[in-house]
Amino acid sequence: MARPSEGLKKMSIRNKIMGALLLVLSFFAAASFYQYERLQHSNQRLGLVNNLFMPFSRQVAQIQSHLQTLSDDMRRLYFSSQPQQDNPVISRMARDLYPFVIQKKMARAAELLGQLSSQEESVKELSWRLQQIQEQFEAFMKSREKVDFEKHLEEIGNGLVLISKRAEDECQKITLSVQKEAKENLITSMFLATAVLLLGGAAAWLSYRTLNPLPELISRLKKISDGDLDQTIKVESHSQDEIAVLAREYNRMLTTLKERDRQIHQQQKELVRSERLAAVGELSAEIVHEIRNPLNSISLNIDWLENELKTVNPEVKETLSALSAEICRLNEITERHLARARVGVENTKMTSVNDLIQEIVSFDKGAEDRVEIKTSLWPEDLFVRGDRARLKQAFVNVVKNAKEAMPRGGTLEVKTELKNNTTRIMFKDSGCGMSASVRKKSFTPFFTTKTQGTGIGLSLTRQVVEELNGTIECESEVGRGTSFLFQFPV
Template structure:
């Protein structure tokens, strides 16, 4: 395991070290190039100094030949010696410019020239042959040096261009290598994070419950592996806790359900028990009308208990799969209204039904959806009492079919609105508290939603949203 992973800190240290080495290389290479250029410029200056010495030699040579003044000849000898010293001092640099042959030839002709001047210096008077020889050798010195300087100048120009381009070339290479290196390093660092993020996004949707180890491409960092294992352990711990919470909620729901059932059924049974007890204890004292009235109470309470059981059975049946078909919500609303029309008319409630011209189709169970509509409409009628206005609207919104049922009743307080879909919760004296709970279950099974908007004193709107059924040979 120690050899399998590398720490991210070590990778960063290596990257910094590499970039430091590259930077040192650039600085060193640039320094060397500058030194080389400095040497070439210095050599160029020395060539110019040698050229000036030669010019001085020729100048005093001409003065001597014109005026035959031996002082000029001594000056000529003096500059010849300076010329020899300059050549001696820079001979190694000049030889490196591939001018060895020219240097040797120049030194030889200077020696001959110097010997001739020394012979003339010992004489009282120069003859024309010696004068011609001096001019000839002096001219040859100039010619050979010009050849040497031209050759050296070409080589110096080439070297100066070369050493001037090297730093530029190095910087250009670094400008290409550095971004590539930085991109690779960033990829090595970011890729594992993207991998972790990719699987982390899948966890909430239950597409995965752990992050697998990555076997491809990027370097395996110790820190990322520790993070991956920590996340997996956290996921496992959360899943275990979630299962415990779900189990606890199930037990709480079962307890609430049993408590609700017991309470709801116990009330009519208790009334039946008390009424029967009165009949048994006072049977002889009761007249026929009183017994009939008590039996009627028993019948009503038994009917109430049967209604509770029927709602419970309906609630259980809604959890099972049922046959689905294409339903036009316009027809669903019309058929549902037929069943409550008499109650609406009896209470003097005004109706406003708004249906679109085109079909609004969903895929579902007609009877179950009709049960939801009747339940909500009945609640609206009962909430409004006498008078009021009931509005039902069917429309399409985005990819959903919408049924809105609005009433002008007293509205639902916020603290009650939060509980209206809970089983056995009711504000009615004889309600079972299962109507809206069953409706909520039906709509959920149809992959839809129920929304409630209500304002006290202004009424309530129930909004049912269902996926639209597209007529393309299958469900949406």
Template sequence: MGKFGGVQTRLILLVVIVLIPLMTLQAYRFETQLNQRIEAEMAASEEIAKAISKSFLNFLDTIWSGQTIIGKTLLLHPEWTEKEIGDYLQSLKVDKSIISTYSWIRPDGKVIATTQQSLRGLTVQRGYIDRIVRGEDRVVSPLVERPSDGLITVPVAKGIRQNGQLIGILVAAVDTSRLEEVFPLPRIGTMRKFGLVDSSGQLVFRVGTQLTDEQRKFPPDSPIWKALQGEIVKTMKRTSYVDGVVRFGIDYPIKEIGWECFVITSYDDALAPYWASVRRDILVFLLVCIVSLLAAALLGRKILRPVMAVKEAAKQIKHGNLNARTRIQGRDELSSTAELFDQMIDRVQVRLTQAENLLTVGEMAASITHEVRNPMTAVRGFIQLLKQQKNDPAAERYFDIIIEELDRANQIIGNFLVLAKTSTSDGQSGHLNEILLNIQPMIHALSNLKGIHTVYKLDESVSPVRININEIKQVIINLTRNAVEAMDKNGTLTIETYNAGDCAKLIVSDTGCGIPRDKLDRLFQSFFTTKTDGTGLGLTICKTIVEKYDGNITVESEEGKGTTFTVTFPVAAASSHFSQKG
């Protein structure tokens, strides 16, 4: 009974646990649908804003094209007086046109001729004139109030140049009260409002609204300021300071002229279909909850099984049982994670086995090296004495072979000693460039024997690193010898150093035969070699030495093209840059 009670309690808890997220999910769904509806309206508003911006830019292009023609006419008639220029401009003005005034202004700002007589002879100090003088060709000015009658206009200016020299400035003043004529109002609809804001943050016009001077100014927290900086701003809820209506909207930058266009939409008009949908969805919410509970119960069981298996396996591994596995298989994400966990433990076990084997080899090498070297040294010495006492040329050749093989065995023993020294070392501060220049003759000797061309690309500012100089020499010589042996005559050996963040890098690359892809992963394993006469210890020693100083070594190779080894060391704490002379 107690067990049944426990199960019943768990089921009740499961119902509660699942029901609360479902209710939250339903609320989230309603909110998501609301946001999607708003996003759809905003997407439509953005397209409208693009169309409005394009229409306005086309309108400006029409004005500038006309100004270009007017400018060419004025340049063809340099003999015209100011009055004749004014008459010409007056002849272009159409009654009740959206262009209220045409003006011809000198580069110093003096109005030479205009269709607005009150401006003639005045010197105009406007920012758009300065911009034309500084080299801009076409400029749209912020709002300007005409002194004679208070008309709010937008000056559209174009510099007229001849042979690169500014002759004058043509200005067309656009009447803002008639800007609605420029835009395709039928496709915008009645529930949306739109308008333009100039580069100074003043409201140029808003469709269907007669604006006062105060209504043209925006508060500091208005989204128009971000849009004027080039950012598309979407506002989910804003209260219009013009009419107090709550709307959502978009502010779209017109980057070509530094203005912005806004499109705002009434909440009530846009969201009426959504609220009808919400009322319908609430009616079926109970049925959805029941189905969701059943699905959640099944899903919970499926989720818990691999999670608990991973937990149990991890607990056993923690206590030393490296053979513990989840044994979970499946196509879902959690089952795949459990399989990956098993694969990870398999790899760790392989790595531990390899590490133990390498440690065993190192310990064996350390224990037998000194015992083997002493008799070998004695044998080599006696053979040299016998060689000196024997004058037989054939015997001398045999003695030479014996000595060479003893030296080779001694080298292999030395390699084992390097592998046996696994402790880290503080090393000393040294420069890769200095080490390379120090062993440059040895590198040249290796490459010259096979007719290999050597290229050095040493960064003069490469930082010092903390290393053991003699050991790093061994690394470089091993890598360069491998590169030379991999190339035929006329190959190229490239050695490069440079800084990469807080690390210094050494690159050794060749143009040799390359390494097969299936052998790259095993390249740094002990006793693995691609050479017929190799010991398989050279790259293992290089890796051991580099990692002693917190560095790493990697290899990239492509068959038929060559191989590149990259050695990376952390930069030493105190850095005094080495400068390469010559």
């Protein structure tokens, strides 16, 4: 089951922001509706006080006042030991007008109670007691004896006092209840306001967190336009919103740009190297051409001298023979340099690697140095498609450099093997090694650390290897020797 945080990460930006906004608005609406209902309830309770109990209390007070006046007149006119003979008008008021007013007041009070008698238990009780008082008043008005008169009057008075007190108690109860509700509403309002603020803050934080990568993305794009490609953006792996997708595509684009930039730089280096090698080739061909002409002339003259001086001193003949040998050696040197500079021509001949290594090792055995060459050849013969002479020259250059790196002697290991459908030839010496900076420039034309070096041996070796669709790698560490790995497709 997916966790809520994972579901949130998979939501789109629009859904996140709209969801947060709707959540805040919904909570705010619910809080407002709740407060409205609470206020309506308080207003309804206060309405009972203002529209019912207070007018009802006034009616009861007026009834008590009129009843007191009526009772006084009735006692004086009818139930006194010496009844007074008042004006007939006053007697009629006592008999007809006051009861009418009192009944009207009671009817008004009953009408007030009847408006809410179905909603409040206290109102029902007051209605019931008021109805009893009305019945007692009717009995009071029918009294012909003083005892009955006083009895009904006392019951009516007590009933009026009771309902008046009940109305006052209800007013006080409702007032206290509304005051309590007001305090609770204040606390609730503060709580709801705090909750709304927290939700709003959470929504703002979510929006900020969601949109925060945009300024960083813009800043990094500006840096990329200035040429700085090291501007990768960190992205949460589970996030699936538009910003995360954009950041991933940005990182992928940046990786592609880096790779293309690396390829462009590599191609530029290859172009510069090719131009240098081409210049070396042209220069070598021109130098060789200029040298071979005088050498041919000298060789012809020496041959003529040998024919002309057949009977001369043997020492002269030996000298002429030595000159001829040196001229032949110079021709071989110039031919070798011309072969180095010559652009490779596709050759479909197969060259045996093991035979070539054995030939180089056998030729080198007569050298006067203290370098021991150890070989570890693949049991089965390995072949490379290409010119044998050029491949031999590439291997010889590496062997020559290895021996020069071990002036006091050492060991050169030569190993051939077949791995991953690739012919591999490794030369590893125990010489002084190279620093990282020197190793990086080892294949650069004209770069050399030797006092009498030309700096073109390894560059030509690399050119030969690449012409044969192979690769050459160099690994070296100061004090621990250097290794060259040739790899050719089978």
